[in-house]
Amino acid sequence: MDDKPDRDLTGLLQAWGEHGDVEARDQLLPLVYRDLQRRAGAYLRRERAGHTLQATALVHEAYLRLIKQDRITWKNRAQFFGVAAEMMRRILVDRARARKMEKRSGRWLRVTMHDDMALGWEKDVDLIDLDVALTELASFDARKSQIAEQRFFGGLSLDETGQLLGVSVATVERDWQAARAWLRARLTQKATP
Amino acid sequence: MTPERWHQITAIFHATRERDPSHREAFLAEACGGDDALRQEVEAMLAGDTDASWPGKTSPLQSLDPGTQFGPYRIERLLGRGGMGEVYRARDTTLGRDVAIKVLPTAWLAEPGRLERFQREARVLAALNHPNIAAIYGIEQVDGLYGLVLELVEGPTLADQIARGPMTMDTALPIARQIAEALEAAHERGVVHRDVKPANIVITRTGVAKVLDFGLATTAASDPLSAVTQSPTMAPLTREGLIVGTVAYMSPEQARGQAVDRRTDVWAFGCVLFEMLTGRQVFGADTPSDTLVAILERDPPWEHLSSATPPSLQRLLRRCLAKDPTQRARDMGDVCLDLDEVRAGAATVQPHPGRQLFERWTPRRGLMIAVAVLAVSATAAITVWLTRPATVPGITRLTVRSSDAAAVALSGVDRDIAISPDGRRIAYVGGPPGQPQLFIRFLDQLEPKALPAGTGSPRGVFFSPDGEWIGFFDGTATLKKVAVTGGPPITIC
Numbered sequence: 001m002d003d004k005p006d007r008d009l010t011g012l013l014q015a016w017g018e019h020g021d022v023e024a025r026d027q028l029l030p031l032v033y034r035d036l037q038r039r040a041g042a043y044l045r046r047e048r049a050g051h052t053l054q055a056t057a058l059v060h061e062a063y064l065r066l067i068k069q070d071r072i073t074w075k076n077r078a079q080f081f082g083v084a085a086e087m088m089r090r091i092l093v094d095r096a097r098a099r100k101m102e103k104r105s106g107r108w109l110r111v112t113m114h115d116d117m118a119l120g121w122e123k124d125v126d127l128i129d130l131d132v133a134l135t136e137l138a139s140f141d142a143r144k145s146q147i148a149e150q151r152f153f154g155g156l157s158l159d160e161t162g163q164l165l166g167v168s169v170a171t172v173e174r175d176w177q178a179a180r181a182w183l184r185a186r187l188t189q190k191a192t193p
Numbered sequence: 194m195t196p197e198r199w200h201q202i203t204a205i206f207h208a209t210r211e212r213d214p215s216h217r218e219a220f221l222a223e224a225c226g227g228d229d230a231l232r233q234e235v236e237a238m239l240a241g242d243t244d245a246s247w248p249g250k251t252s253p254l255q256s257l258d259p260g261t262q263f264g265p266y267r268i269e270r271l272l273g274r275g276g277m278g279e280v281y282r283a284r285d286t287t288l289g290r291d292v293a294i295k296v297l298p299t300a301w302l303a304e305p306g307r308l309e310r311f312q313r314e315a316r317v318l319a320a321l322n323h324p325n326i327a328a329i330y331g332i333e334q335v336d337g338l339y340g341l342v343l344e345l346v347e348g349p350t351l352a353d354q355i356a357r358g359p360m361t362m363d364t365a366l367p368i369a370r371q372i373a374e375a376l377e378a379a380h381e382r383g384v385v386h387r388d389v390k391p392a393n394i395v396i397t398r399t400g401v402a403k404v405l406d407f408g409l410a411t412t413a414a415s416d417p418l419s420a421v422t423q424s425p426t427m428a429p430l431t432r433e434g435l436i437v438g439t440v441a442y443m444s445p446e447q448a449r450g451q452a453v454d455r456r457t458d459v460w461a462f463g464c465v466l467f468e469m470l471t472g473r474q475v476f477g478a479d480t481p482s483d484t485l486v487a488i489l490e491r492d493p494p495w496e497h498l499s500s501a502t503p504p505s506l507q508r509l510l511r512r513c514l515a516k517d518p519t520q521r522a523r524d525m526g527d528v529c530l531d532l533d534e535v536r537a538g539a540a541t542v543q544p545h546p547g548r549q550l551f552e553r554w555t556p557r558r559g560l561m562i563a564v565a566v567l568a569v570s571a572t573a574a575i576t577v578w579l580t581r582p583a584t585v586p587g588i589t590r591l592t593v594r595s596s597d598a599a600a601v602a603l604s605g606v607d608r609d610i611a612i613s614p615d616g617r618r619i620a621y622v623g624g625p626p627g628q629p630q631l632f633i634r635f636l637d638q639l640e641p642k643a644l645p646a647g648t649g650s651p652r653g654v655f656f657s658p659d660g661e662w663i664g665f666f667d668g669t670a671t672l673k674k675v676a677v678t679g680g681p682p683i684t685i686c
Contacts, residue, residue, distance in 0.1 A: 060482045140199045155482050177210070177242065178203045184241030 013080060032080070033087050036062050040091050059084045059155040078156060078164040085154025089131065092153070096127040126187075133186045137179060144179040147172055151180075202234050209239060257281060257296065263340055264333040266294060282345065285330075292330060295341040308339070315341065317382045318407050325375035327395070327405045346403045351465070352391035359472035359499075362506070368394075369466050370532050371402035376462060377525035379407055380455040387453060389461035390442040391468060440484045441477040445516045448488050456518040459525060463513025470506075471497040475514065489516070506535045609652060613660035618677060620644075620654045620663045631665060633677055644675050645682055 009031060015024035039058055063080060130152065138145035143165060150161045162172040194202075205224045212220050217239075225232040257279070261268045266283040272293065273280045281294045297311075312332060319329040328344035351368070354360065360368075372394060376386060386393075386407050395403045440448075444460035447453050467475045475494070476487040493514050498507060509531040512522040522528050609622040619634045623641070631651045634641040644663065651665045662674045667682070675682040 060485060063482060140194045140196045157479070159479075174207065178206055178238070181206065181238035181242035185237035188241065 016079065029083060029087075032062065032084060033091075036084065036087050037091050040088070040095065059088050059153065063155060078160050081150070081154050081156045081160070082164050085150050085152075085156075088153040089134075089149055092127055093131040096131075129187055130183070133183050136186070137182065141179075143167075144175045144182075147175050148179040148183060151176065198231075202231065202238070205231070205235050206238050206242075209235065210242065257338075262286075263294060263335050263338075266292060266333065266340075266342065268294070283342075285342075291345045293343045293345045294333070295343060297339045297341060314384050314407070317384055318379065321378055321382065323375055323378045325371045325402055325404060326379065326407060327403045329407075343405075344403075346395045346397060346405065348395050348397040350392050351394040351396060351402070351469070354396060355391055355468055355472060360469045362470070362502075365466070365469040366532060366536050367400075368396065368402045369462075369469065370529065370536075372404060372465065373462060373525050373529045373532060375402070375404040376455075376458050377529060380458065380525055385453065385455050386458050386461075387447075388442070389458050389465060391465055394465070441474045441488075443485075443488060444518070445489050446518055448485050454518075455524060456521050459513050459522050459528065460518075462525070462528065463510055466513070467493060467498075467510055470499070470502065473497060503535055503538055505531070505538050509535060609654055611654045611656050611663070613656045613677075614658060615660050618656070618660060620656065620665075620677075622651050622654060622665075631663065631675065633663065642679070644677075644679060646673070646675065 009028065012024045012028040015021035016028060036058065039062060059081065062084065134145050134149060134152075137148065146165065147161055150156050150164075154161075156164060158172045158176065159169050162169045165172070167175075205221070208224065209217050209221050221232060221235060225235065257263060257268045257271075259268055259270050263281075263283065265285060265287045267286055269282045269284060269291075271279055272282050279296050281296070283292050283294045284290075285292050315329050315332055318326065319331070322328065327346050330342040330344065333340045333342055372389075376389065379386060384407060386404065388406060389404070393405045395405060397403060442461045442464045444453065444457040447457055464475045476484055476491070478484040478487050493510070495507070498510075509522070509528065512531070513528065515521040522531070611620045613619070617636050619636070621632055621634070621641075622629050623632050629650045631644045631646040631654065632641040633644055646665065646667060651667060653666045655664045656662070657664065657674070661677055663677060664672065664674045664685070667673045667684075672685045673682045674685055
C-alpha cells in the first residue's frame with residue numbers, strides 16, 4: 001500500500017458501509033490492519049523506550065491515507081474508526097507484550113490520553129494494564145468498554161461514538177465519565193500497590 | 194463484578210457527582226446504606242473522576258497553594274491550567290511587582306535535552322525585550338519544580354475578541370502587524386513559536402498585542418505523530434471543540450509530523466489573520482480528523498472574506514496559507530512589509546476597475562471582445578489585473594499602444610494580446626497605422642520591445658507553455674513562432 005489513497009479501498013468501504021457487503025469488509029480489514037501495523041511499527045522503531053504514543057493520531061493518519069475523504073459518507077467513516085480502534089489496540093498491546101518479553105525491561109510502551117482524556121491523568125498509562133482493565137470492564141459493561149476503547153485507540157469524537165453505538169451523546173458522555181473514573185481508579189490501584 | 198453490582202455503583206457515582214460538593218459525603222453514606230464495599234468502589238471512582246472535587250482530596254494537578262513562597266515569589270492564585278502546566282499569579286517580593294509563573298510539568302521536562310533547549314530559548318527571549326512578546330523574567334527552580342517567571346499580561350485574548358465577531362480591517366491590521374513583528378524578532382534569533390493561535394495573544398488595555406508562550410512547543414521532529422496533540426498550551430480540555438480549536442492552527446507540515454521551522458509560524462499567522470477578518474477559523478471543522486483533512490487538502494474558504502478585502506490583503510493571506518512551505522511567504526519580515534502595503538493601500542486605493550475588465554476576458558465566457566480603439570487616438574490604455582496566485586506579485590498597470598488601423602481582439606482564438614504562463618510578459622500586436630507589429634513587454638521593464646514578425650500582419654498571438662516563444666499567424670495562413678528574446682521568426686506551417 002503506497003502513499004496514495006486507493007480508490008478500491010473507498011469502493012470496498014462503501015460496499016460494506018452502504019450495502020452491508022461482508023465480503024468487501026473481509027477484503028478491507030486486512031488492508032487497514034496491515035497499514036496500521038506498518039505505521040505503528042515504523043513509528044515505534046523511531047521512538048525511544050518510554051516514549052508516549054498517540055494511537056488516535058495513527059488511526060487518523062491511516063484513515064487520511066487510505067480513504068479518499070470526499071466520497072465517504074459518515075456511516076463509512078464511523079465504521080472505519082470503529083474497527084480501526086479495535087485493531088490499533090490489538091496491534092499496540094501485542095507489540096507491548098512482545099517488547100516486554102524481549103527486553104524484560106518492564107513497562108515501556110505507554111499511551112497518552114487524547115483530548116478530553118488528558119484532563120486529570122497526570123501520568124501516561126501503561127498499555128498492558130490498560131488493556132487488562134478494558135477487558136475487565138467489558139466483562140460487565142461492554143458498551144462502556146467500547147467507548148473507552150474508542151477514546152484511547154480510535155479517532156471518533158463523542159458525538160460520532162454515540163452515532164456508531166446508536167445512543168445519544170449524553171449517554172456516551174455519562175458512560176465515558178463512569179468508564180474513565182473506574183479505569184483510573186483501577187490503574188492507580190495497580191500503580192501503587 | 195456482576196452487571197447488577199456495576200449498575201448500582203455507576204448509579205450512585207453519577208448521583209453523587211451531581212450533588213453539591215458539601216453534600217456529597219452525607220449523600221454517599223446514605224445511598225450506600227452501610228455497604229462499605231460499595232462505598233469504597235464509588236469513592237475510588239470519584240477520586241478517579243477529575244471533575245468532582247472530593248473532600249480531603251486536593252487536585253493532583255495543582256502544585257502550589259496560594260500563599261506558598263516559590264523562590265522570591267509569593268503565589269497568589271491559580272490563573273489557569275493547561276497541557277503546559279499551571280499558571281499562577283504571584284508577587285515578586287524583592288522587586289515589588291506582579292508576575293505570572295508558569296510551572297512546567299515534570300513529564301514535559303523529562304524529555305532529554307528539552308530543559309536545555311527551553312532554557313536556551315528562554316535566555317534568548319529574555320534578552321529580546323520586545324514590546325509584543327510577553328517578557329520572560331527568569332526560570333526558577335524550587336524543590337524540583339521548574340517555574341517560568343513571566344510578565345503578567347492582563348487583558349482579553351485575541352480569541353475572546355474574535356468570539357465577539359469579525360474585526361474590521363482598521364482594528365485587525367494593527368494587531369496583525371504587532372504579532373508579525375513579535376514573530377519576526379523571535380525568528381531572527383532562531384526561536385520559532387510553533388503554536389501561534391488567538392488564545393496565545395493577549396490584547397492589553399492600551400491595545401498592545403502580546404504574544405505568549407514562546408518556545409514551549411515540543412519539536413515536531415522528535416515525536417512526529419504526536420503532532421496531533423502537540424500543542425503544549427492547550428486550555429484544559431473538556432469539550433471536543435477545544436482540541437479542534439488547537440489542531441486548527443497547525444501547519445500542513447506539523448500535521449504530517451514533519452520538521453517545522455519559522456514557516457510554520459507564517460502559516461499560523463495567516464490562520465490568525467484570516468480568523469480576525471472573518472470571525473471564523475480557516476480550517477476548523479467538527480472533529481480533529483476533519484480539521485486535519487481540511488488543513489492538508491482543502492483550500493481556505495476564501496468566500497468568507499468580505500468582498501471589500503483589498504486584493505493585496507487577499508494575496509498576503511494566500512502567501513501565508515500556501516500548503517507547500519516552499520511556496521509560502523519566506524519570513525515574517527516579508528509579511529510585515531506586505532501588511533504595511535495593505536495598510537497604505539487601504540487608505541487610498543479603491544477597488545480597481547481593471548479587475549472587471551480582466552474578468553470579462555476569461556475564455557470561459559467565450560466572448561470575443563473587441564476593444565475598438567478610439568478612432569482619433571492612437572492609443573488604448575489597457576489595465577491588466579493579474580490574479581494568478583503566488584507566482585505573480587502585485588498589480589501591474591501598463592499601457593499598450595495598438596495599431597489604430599484595426600481593433601485589438603482581446604479574446605477568442607484570434608486575440609491580439611497574450612499573457613505568458615508565468616504572468617511576467619505580455620505579447621501584443623501594436624504599432625503605427627497600417628503597419629501592425631508584434632511587441633513583447635516584460636513587466637519588469639518600462640518599454641515594450643518590437644519583435645520581427647515577417648511580412649504580413651501578425652494576428653492571434655499566444656505563448657508557448659514555457660513562455661519562451663510567441664506563436665502567431667502571419668497574415669492569414671502562416672503559423673510562425675519567434676523567441677521572446679528576439680531573433681528571426683520561424684515558420685511552423
